[in-house]
Amino acid sequence: MLELYFAPGACSFVPHVALEAIKSATGEDFKPNLVKLHKGEHKTPEYLALNPNGQVPVLVVDGKPLNQIVAICDFLDRRYPKAGLLPTDPWARAQAMSQLAWMNNTVHPTFTRWFRTGYFAEGEAAQADVKKLAAAQFRQHLERIQEWSKAAAPFWFGARPSCHDAYAFTLLRWGGYTGIDPASLPAYKTYMDRLVQSPPVAAALERERIKLDTYKPG
Numbered sequence: 001m002l003e004l005y006f007a008p009g010a011c012s013f014v015p016h017v018a019l020e021a022i023k024s025a026t027g028e029d030f031k032p033n034l035v036k037l038h039k040g041e042h043k044t045p046e047y048l049a050l051n052p053n054g055q056v057p058v059l060v061v062d063g064k065p066l067n068q069i070v071a072i073c074d075f076l077d078r079r080y081p082k083a084g085l086l087p088t089d090p091w092a093r094a095q096a097m098s099q100l101a102w103m104n105n106t107v108h109p110t111f112t113r114w115f116r117t118g119y120f121a122e123g124e125a126a127q128a129d130v131k132k133l134a135a136a137q138f139r140q141h142l143e144r145i146q147e148w149s150k151a152a153a154p155f156w157f158g159a160r161p162s163c164h165d166a167y168a169f170t171l172l173r174w175g176g177y178t179g180i181d182p183a184s185l186p187a188y189k190t191y192m193d194r195l196v197q198s199p200p201v202a203a204a205l206e207r208e209r210i211k212l213d214t215y216k217p218g
């Protein structure tokens with residue numbers, strides 16, 4: 001039995017989509033467990049026993065927790081190869097893991113610097129500097145994803161949506177909060193417009209009640 005601890009709009013959307021893709025390819029279902037971050041549910045002793053980092057996502061497999069998106073995607077791909085979450089050729093797979101690791105260890109923490117600026121600097125001026133630099137770096141990262149997205153046909157690894165597509169969605173959606181208009185990254189936006197119509201992605205979006213609507217002009 002698979003369970004996913006997730007929070008709407010958070011990076012847990014990545015394994016959420018992977019689990020929906022597995023469900024559609026194999027029929028294997030999962031139990032979604034909503035974690036209310038604004039209520040601190042990820043800091044309770046029960047939750048910290050699942051993930052001592054106090055973060056979503058957590059995948060629970062037969063009662064045992066697994067943390068970290070990169071490890072979760074690798075595990076799900078090995079256990080459910082029919083879902084085609086990652087390439088099978090060793091070199092292509094290593095390249096795919098390299099991209100996923102970069103999204104997780106570089107692009108995602110750049111957004112964290114913008115979103116949780118208080119973790120990184122004290123005082124208004126210092127925080128404004130951190131935010132400004134983080135927003136500019138985040139934009140550069142999204143431009144790199146846009147270049148990669150030009151090969152998506154229709155998705156990152158072909159016909160089925162994967163972890164990479166879901167991370168690309170999450171990062172562009174977060175970009176809206178930093179003032180990045182998705183329309184300013186037209187190839188990326190077109191790819192996302194295709195992605196949200198894919199049934200596994202649509203199911204995860206509906207459960208989380210999110211859309212690519214975070215950018216507010218002006």
Ligand SMILES: N[C@@H](CCC(=O)N[C@@H](CS)C(=O)NCC(=O)O)C(=O)O
Pocket residue numbers: 010011012037042054055056057067068069070104
């Ligand atoms: N490297 C971690 C990142 C997880 C992470 O940053 N989760 C965020 C949501 S996107 C979180 O739970 N934040 C809660 C908090 O900072 O209080 C992973 O891959 O699981």
